[in-house]
Amino acid sequence: MTVREIVKRFTFIEILQGMSLTLRRLFSKAVTIQYPKERRPIAPGFRGQHALAKNKEGQAKCVGCGLCAAICPSQCIHITRAKGQVEKYEIDILRCIFCGFCVEACPYGAVVLTENYEYSEYYKERLYMTKEKLLSTWDKHMPGNKGDEYFKRFWCPMSADFETPPGQAVFKGKKQ
Numbered sequence: 001m002t003v004r005e006i007v008k009r010f011t012f013i014e015i016l017q018g019m020s021l022t023l024r025r026l027f028s029k030a031v032t033i034q035y036p037k038e039r040r041p042i043a044p045g046f047r048g049q050h051a052l053a054k055n056k057e058g059q060a061k062c063v064g065c066g067l068c069a070a071i072c073p074s075q076c077i078h079i080t081r082a083k084g085q086v087e088k089y090e091i092d093i094l095r096c097i098f099c100g101f102c103v104e105a106c107p108y109g110a111v112v113l114t115e116n117y118e119y120s121e122y123y124k125e126r127l128y129m130t131k132e133k134l135l136s137t138w139d140k141h142m143p144g145n146k147g148d149e150y151f152k153r154f155w156c157p158m159s160a161d162f163e164t165p166p167g168q169a170v171f172k173g174k175k176q
């Protein structure tokens with residue numbers, strides 16, 4: 001053991017250094033936010049809960065072509081058609097990897113990934129999204145012209161969309 005290590009061990013210098021850092025941070029501005037009271041703005045293209053889009057008349061846009069199900073790498077979209085109608089449209093969210101391919105593949109803009117990320121559940125069955133649930137997610141999270149805006153912004157985000165939000169902690173480099 002070197003002299004330096006012996007001095008460190010008997011003066012508790014590292015503990016004192018740690019405590020002084022804690023004390024300094026105690027009086028500095030918090031870099032964390034108080035979720036859920038405070039929330040960060042959602043970035044464009046955020047991949048949250050799925051929804052099935054409705055047209056202006058309030059009808060589901062999905063025609064059941066199955067392209068989203070075909071491209072889905074997790075094979076978690078299940079569609080059934082009957083009498084020319086979409087009878088079932090289901091997504092097993094627990095298998096989804098949120099790649100967004102379903103949104104990209106859909107020629108009708110009928111499936112979207114909303115900004116909602118607060119849909120955790122105690123029972124996995126509840127995360128099996130049915131057509132009705134997906135349509136009600138659209139009503140809840142894509143009101144007004146938010147749906148039109150989604151397709152404009154999802155695919156063409158502006159550089160301003162990626163500026164650091166005011167108040168966010170910025171790493172200024174490690175002090176040498």
Ligand code: SF4
Nearest residue numbers: 072096097099100102
């Ligand atoms: S986001 Fe990707 S994994 Fe999830 S349902 Fe769509 S295509 Fe499948």
Ligand code: SF4
Nearest residue numbers: 062063065066068106
């Ligand atoms: S969501 Fe789009 S791609 Fe999927 S079945 Fe409906 S219309 Fe076809």
